[in-house]
Amino acid sequence: MARIAVVDDEEAVREMLADYLGSIGHEVVMAADGEGLERLLAAGAPPALFVLDVGLPGQDGLQLARLLRARLDPGIVMLTGAGDLVDRVVGLEIGADDYIAKPVVLPELAARIDAVLRRRRPGSGGEGLPFGAYRLDLRGFRLLDRSGRLVELSPMEVDLVAAFATNPGKVLSRDDLMRLAPPRDDDSNDRSIDHRVTRLRRKLEADPEHPQLVKTVRGMGYVFPG
Structure with a gap:
């Protein structure tokens, strides 16, 4: 606290x-x-x-x-x-x-x-957290690619990346993601998470139809394998 x-x-x-x-x-x-x-x-x-x-x-x-x-x-x-x-x-x-x-x-x-x-927790900045081929700069609230270039994401999408990158290997339910990456607009039902994940995959996955960064765990939620 x-x-x-x-x-x-x-x-x-x-x-x-x-x-x-x-x-x-x-x-x-x-x-x-x-x-x-x-x-x-x-x-x-x-x-x-x-x-x-x-x-x-x-x-x-x-x-x-x-x-x-x-x-x-x-x-x-x-x-x-x-x-x-x-x-x-x-x-x-x-x-x-x-x-x-x-x-x-x-x-x-x-x-x-x-x-x-x-x-902003100490130790959350520095080189950042790995997220597949990307690195998440938590202090700067931004995602960088492997060459250090900024990846254009909305604040809600960075929130979502932060939720996954700080919980590698853990299956996160829609409720978990609503808590860890709260909506910044009026679209606050849990199904909005599915749409946000889909948009994120389109921006970050080499093949959004066969995602490797954010995988679906049927009936449970989503997971970043780490």
């Missing part, structure tokens, strides 16, 4: 997120704005991850994310409005690890936080 800061100007939202994250074992501290965040940082050990609302008064969440990335390099999850695609894109470009739309679905937030903490 980790020390997490929740920064949101709505007291009810702060309390709801803090109560939930605390109930699953995280240590949670809170701030309402940039000034409160500065006081929080001066008062104790820096959090491992920040949950930042984009629409903060004064310095907004995007400005704070940029500052935090330069000063501390923590995990950052942005809270955005349901339709604020621009904020999501900008947030990821300036260094946020993930975003989640309001109103927040608490189990989804917990899954996103777990995924970010897992990617």
